[in-house]
Amino acid sequence: TGLKSVKEQSKKQAKDDGSYQITLIFDDELSGIPGGTVTVDGKTTTFEWRLANFVTKSESFSVEVKDNYGNVLTQTINLSDLQW
Numbered sequence: 001t002g003l004k005s006v007k008e009q010s011k012k013q014a015k016d017d018g019s020y021q022i023t024l025i026f027d028d029e030l031s032g033i034p035g036g037t038v039t040v041d042g043k044t045t046t047f048e049w050r051l052a053n054f055v056t057k058s059e060s061f062s063v064e065v066k067d068n069y070g071n072v073l074t075q076t077i078n079l080s081d082l083q084w
Helices: none
Strands: 002-004 011-014 020-028 035-040 041-048 052-055 059-065 070-076
Touching: 002 059, 002 070, 020 059, 035 052, 041 052
Parallel strands: none
Antiparallel strands: 002 020, 011 020, 020 052, 035 041, 035 059, 059 070
16 A cells, blocks of 8 residues: 655644644555544544644644555654654
């Protein structure tokens, strides 16, 4: 499967309250991405297409992304993995 997170395009931005605005980009060379989920501090939210955008104070979070062929990417991402 060509399903992957694109860390060089994914970003974090510090907010005044100590949280971070997170933008995650996913890509699949073989098919499209209809969406996935992000789990932060036990709370799961869904996103559509290849972009997840959310705010967190957590140092890490889990993502699950599916492509149109049913392949699944599950990974834990740390804030330190993301660029500013």
